[in-house]
Amino acid sequence: MRNHAAVILSLVAVVPLAAQSYRAPRTPDGQPDLQGIWQAMNTAAVNLEDHIAVLDMPAGRSVIVDPPDGKIPYTPAAAKQQKENFKNRAKADPLNICYIPGVPRVMYLPFPIQIVQTPKFVLMASEFAHTLRRVFMDGTKHPDVALFWIGDSRGHWEGETLVVDTANNLPDTWLDRSGNFHSDALHIVEHITRTDPDILTYEATLDDPQVFTRPWTIRMLLYRHREPNATLLEYECNAYLEDSEKERK
């Protein structure tokens, strides 16, 4: 996994970042202030790649900016697995049984995310099943043991950009509704930049030599909830799942 870090770094360098002219306000300890309630406005949660609509899944364009064809560079075996996953998605999608979505999927679900910053960590709280990401900013490394549904995220600032390195991912999460997937070798580097008072430019490079032939990158915008008194409500998925199972009986 670590062997690919250099590849990822060089890759990120050639991917043009969004315009950097905007300078975010600062938190009391001097970090660029990304705090607020944000949400993607796209169909990445349905399918990261270009896709036409099917029942309950609207059409959308690929959010993959590298490779340029907008497709996930699967190994042949993994490509086959993804097709199986798509076919079985009604049962096999881990979100259908209310599991923690994993990274990066939690970032572009159709649910708001509240970002909170402290000197030690950046918190990303999703409304979906109260999923929490803590990005530790204190220079610590990933733990040697234990895999997590939401992975283990450690970050640092590069100018205006929050750079988050996520490893220790359980292999059981999917990347979207269409069965795009990964293994426990998944390594993610995210670049999150406030490029406008109301916009975060979100970029994530995914590497997983067991599943992909090369690292690849998604990019999208997250929009600030500007309505007065914006707040996260709740989506207690497992409770609703129990209710619906009872109703079916």
Add this chain to the structure above:
Amino acid sequence: MKRLNALNLTIAGVTAAALIAFAPIPGAGQEQKGKGKGKGGPPGAEQYGPYYAAPAKPGEPVGRTPDGQPDMQGFWTPRFNQAIFEVQDHPTAQPGIGPGKGAIVDPADGRIPYKPEAAAKAKELLTKQIYLEPEAHCYVSGVPHAAYQQFGYQIVQPAGYVLFLTEYAHTYRAVPTDGRPHISPNIHLFRGDSVGKWDGGTLVIDTTNQNGKTWFDMAGNFTTQAIHVVERITPVDTNNINYEAVVDDSTIYTQPWKIAGQLGRHPDQNMELMEFACVEGNQDLVHYTEGVGGKAKEKGPLRQ
């Protein structure tokens, strides 16, 4: 590498599972007795079984956050007697719940002032608590239960908010302190809607909009959507926070009642809360029978 330790237990995400239903019940496990003894907790801490309560010891004067709030940030463990099992005094053992003290300070008898019908309902629920207890279903706790949540929590105070990040079920509770009103009364949530304000050195949190699906404890002490809770949270020094909450619900109580407890700062402030993947590892539904929403056949071993 930094130590990765949970507040009380090292719970690896996927295996956290059945702990929720079974570990907290004294008498349910064979090894429960005496397990928590000698850990330096307050009197009665042994009743917590595996739960840790930070010892009470004096700290430094309370500091201020950059925006001027009294600073409560850090990791805290609750001291509320055995309220986590039953919020009211429960001198008599019940199935799955040992005798102990609750956290009710008013009325003086330490009991919830139920109206007769509500008392009957709570009694009925108590007989089914092993199946129906909301946390056994990985539900988020309501308020004030969240304040004496098992495994403790981290408090974070970014400008305009106080956040409680609990290890249990990786839940969070965000309390805005910017003076906003409650959300519409048409919306009901497990965690309700909380708005806070600082009254001198005391954080006052007003919570409405709860959905009536949560309990105060494991003992069937239920709630309704009419519940209104006012919490007063007062940092005393850097190691101790006084907590009290007045609970009102005229649909089921004859009078408002009050709980009180303390939060103790965890000695290890460099910890990182572990992922508590409740739903993902939950085996409870396998054991519950179909009649109560589980997956086991009605003639399963836990059939009532």
